[in-house]
Amino acid sequence: MAHVIAAPCVADYSCVEICPVNCISPRAADRDFDDAEQLYINPDVCIDCGACVEVCPVLAIFEADCLPEKWRHYAQVNREHFLGKGE
Ligand code: SF4
Ligand code: SF4
Structure with missing residues (x-):
């Protein structure tokens, strides 16, 4: 399981530097x-x-398990962003 970024994101990059594993x-x-x-x-x-x-x-x-119903597909949206990037 993982955390997932959903629709409200405004791309202000506050979360990027705090992540200990740069993911x-x-x-x-x-x-x-x-x-x-x-x-x-x-x-x-x-x-x-x-x-x-x-x-x-x-x-x-959100934790993937706790995504609101209307944003549940964002787990796949996040995953697909990294497909083919070798990350
Ligand atoms: S902290 Fe991260 S997820 Fe939240 S709005 Fe900023 S860039 Fe998006
Ligand atoms: S800071 Fe990074 S490792 Fe921690 S929950 Fe967020 S994305 Fe996952």
């Missing part, structure tokens, strides 16, 4: 950093520490 993208060095509409959590790397939840100003981050 939130895009990061400053990534090509899609400048025009990202939301950020994503790599579910294969996230260790479920919960640190990102505390810093998100819009409550966009």
Whole structure:
């Protein structure tokens, strides 16, 4: 299981630096950093520490098991962001 970023994300990058395993993208060095509409959590790397939840100003981050029904598909949206990136 992992944490998931859902629709409310405003891409303010507050969560990126706090993540102890650097699993939130895009990061400053990534090509899609400048025009990202939301950020994503790599579910294969996230260790479920919960640190990102505390810093998100819009409550966009949930444990996968606790995603509101209307945003449940964001678990797959987050996962798909990393497909083929070798991360
Ligand atoms: S729960 Fe922890 S490891 Fe997972 S994305 Fe948030 S800060 Fe990173
Ligand atoms: S802290 Fe919240 S709003 Fe900001 S980038 Fe992370 S998930 Fe998106």
